Amino acid sequence: MTSPNIAGLTVQDLSVRYGRVQAVSGVSFSVADGASLGIIGANGAGKSSTLKAIFRLVDSTATSMHFNGTSLQATQPHHVVSLGMSYVPEGRRVFAGLTVRKNLMLGAYRSNWRHLGDRIERVYELFPALKRFDSALAGALSGGQQQMLAIGRALLSEPKLLVLDEPSMGLAPVLIDDIATTLRRLRSQGVSMLLVEQNAKLTFGLTDRCIVLENGRVVKEGPSSVLRADPAVRQIYLGL
Amino acid sequence: MIYFLQTLVGGLGMGAVYALVAMGFSIVYRTMGLVNFAHADVVMIGAFLAATLFVTMHLPFAVAITLAVLLTAVIGLGMERILRPLESKDLNLMLIGTIGFGIMLQSVAIVIWGSFGIAVPTPIPNVPIDVGGVIVTTYQLFVLAVSGIVMLLLYVFLDRTKLGTAMQAAAMDRSAATAMGVNVATSNAIAFAIGSAIAAVAGALVGPLLYVNPTLGVYVGIKGFAAAILGGFGSIPGAIVGGLIFGLIEAFAAGPLSAYSELLTFVVFAVAMMVRQTGIFGERTVDRA
Numbered sequence: 001m002t003s004p005n006i007a008g009l010t011v012q013d014l015s016v017r018y019g020r021v022q023a024v025s026g027v028s029f030s031v032a033d034g035a036s037l038g039i040i041g042a043n044g045a046g047k048s049s050t051l052k053a054i055f056r057l058v059d060s061t062a063t064s065m066h067f068n069g070t071s072l073q074a075t076q077p078h079h080v081v082s083l084g085m086s087y088v089p090e091g092r093r094v095f096a097g098l099t100v101r102k103n104l105m106l107g108a109y110r111s112n113w114r115h116l117g118d119r120i121e122r123v124y125e126l127f128p129a130l131k132r133f134d135s136a137l138a139g140a141l142s143g144g145q146q147q148m149l150a151i152g153r154a155l156l157s158e159p160k161l162l163v164l165d166e167p168s169m170g171l172a173p174v175l176i177d178d179i180a181t182t183l184r185r186l187r188s189q190g191v192s193m194l195l196v197e198q199n200a201k202l203t204f205g206l207t208d209r210c211i212v213l214e215n216g217r218v219v220k221e222g223p224s225s226v227l228r229a230d231p232a233v234r235q236i237y238l239g240l
Numbered sequence: 241m242i243y244f245l246q247t248l249v250g251g252l253g254m255g256a257v258y259a260l261v262a263m264g265f266s267i268v269y270r271t272m273g274l275v276n277f278a279h280a281d282v283v284m285i286g287a288f289l290a291a292t293l294f295v296t297m298h299l300p301f302a303v304a305i306t307l308a309v310l311l312t313a314v315i316g317l318g319m320e321r322i323l324r325p326l327e328s329k330d331l332n333l334m335l336i337g338t339i340g341f342g343i344m345l346q347s348v349a350i351v352i353w354g355s356f357g358i359a360v361p362t363p364i365p366n367v368p369i370d371v372g373g374v375i376v377t378t379y380q381l382f383v384l385a386v387s388g389i390v391m392l393l394l395y396v397f398l399d400r401t402k403l404g405t406a407m408q409a410a411a412m413d414r415s416a417a418t419a420m421g422v423n424v425a426t427s428n429a430i431a432f433a434i435g436s437a438i439a440a441v442a443g444a445l446v447g448p449l450l451y452v453n454p455t456l457g458v459y460v461g462i463k464g465f466a467a468a469i470l471g472g473f474g475s476i477p478g479a480i481v482g483g484l485i486f487g488l489i490e491a492f493a494a495g496p497l498s499a500y501s502e503l504l505t506f507v508v509f510a511v512a513m514m515v516r517q518t519g520i521f522g523e524r525t526v527d528r529a
Binding site for chain 1: 408415
């Protein structure tokens with residue numbers, strides 16, 4: 001297995017339980033620096049819980065969980081982002097009562113706020129639709145715009161690894177294409193990505209490797225191009 | 241007309257105090273989702289501290305109120321720290337914890353200051369000023385001015401500073417805020433400290449208007465609580481507007497039916513809540529797909 005000291009994210013034997021419900025059981029994976037990994041699976045397979053555990057937002061156990069050599073288990077939840085990993089939560093979770101600009105700035109909460117102008121401009125270049133809502137409340141944006149804001153907010157900390165939980169959820173196909181284009185652009189700029197999705201087609205197109213979760217366990221893993229061709233995966237997750 | 245304006249001015253003075261108390265309830269509620277039932281007693285402790293420092297220790301009022309605010313803020317920090325273990329278990333336990341903390345504060349006040357209390361003179365000469373037939377006292381103006389400054393400071397803190405923005409974010413979505421790097425526990429502690437500090441300002445200002453005694457919290461606190469609900473619990477502008485309206489209702493009710501003024505005030509409050517359950521500035525969350 002991978003050593004915890006390599007660059008990137010390594011997770012070994014991660015388990016999450018909520019009371020009597022075992023949401024994740026012994027999941028292991030790694031995302032090397034510059035690489036991208038997809039996690040696909042049905043609703044309730046344990047995908048979101050895995051991400052929440054990495055960001056220390058739920059209690060979990062693991063034999064090891066490291067990012068760039070730092071143990072995540074020894075890191076306080078609000079310090080995880082400082083390690084160079086940022087989170088686009090499921091359902092966007094923008095701060096509805098704050099302006100778009102403040103939402104973006106909060107993404108860089110751990111940085112000096114005096115020098116964020118360039119970073120914010122870069123997000124507006126990536127998502128031109130957001131720019132004119134700069135001083136509008138995030139709660140007034142459409143679902144697609146809120147998703148862009150959630151991604152933009154995560155980019156403000158200039159992460160090495162971007163972790164996205166169901167960015168396509170509830171979006172119209174044309175907006176999903178937009179988001180996918182942007183994510184592809186970020187990949188080409190060298191940002192690593194951990195992408196959780198129910199939309200397997202989208203995930204295969206954006207990642208090098210994938211793991212398939214069922215009932216909290218890894219049931220399949222391999223290069224995205226191979227999984228895409230796997231008959232069982234095609235039948236269950238692509239409906240082909 | 242003169243009578244109307246006169247009552248209006250009187251109502252705004254007490255209303256400003258209720259607004260301060262309501263702001264303390266609201267800042268803790270919006271940050272943590274917790275109703276701090278000890279808040280009324282924190283107001284009382286703030287009033288006693290200010291009165292002791294000003295009357296008994298003969299410190300200048302500005303020094304007395306500043307020290308009282310700082311000490312009360314520390315009490316607020318202590319309360320959050322003591323009750324923090326309950327928060328991760330169940331917020332309802334923490335709520336009950338605040339009730340207990342309030343009872344403790346009352347008991348401590350009785351042990352330290354006795355059950356009688358302190359009469360506080362006004363810190364500035366209380367001179368009536370005739371403004372076109374309406375009599376305004378200098379102390380009323382003083383209360384309004386100090387309250388206004390506190391409200392402005394809180395607004396600037398929440399809206400213009402990094403920490404204030406982070407606190408608002410933590411209030412809206414604590415796990416998203418945590419993922420951004422906001423320490424929610426610190427944010428909660430600061431909310432408690434600020435709420436308590438504002439309570440001390442309210443307590444210090446109300447001292448010369450009422451008699452400072454261990455049950456002061458019941459008198460001012462319940463009305464401040466009602467004012468917060470009237471304005472929309474958790475909303476800072478709501479707390480201000482709710483407080484002022486509450487002061488006005490009380491002042492207008494006191495004129496014709498002084499014996500029943502409290503009753504009338506709360507009847508108006510109850511009816512207002514039936515008409516608009518969320519309060520004036522009640523926030524409705526927008527859920528978009």
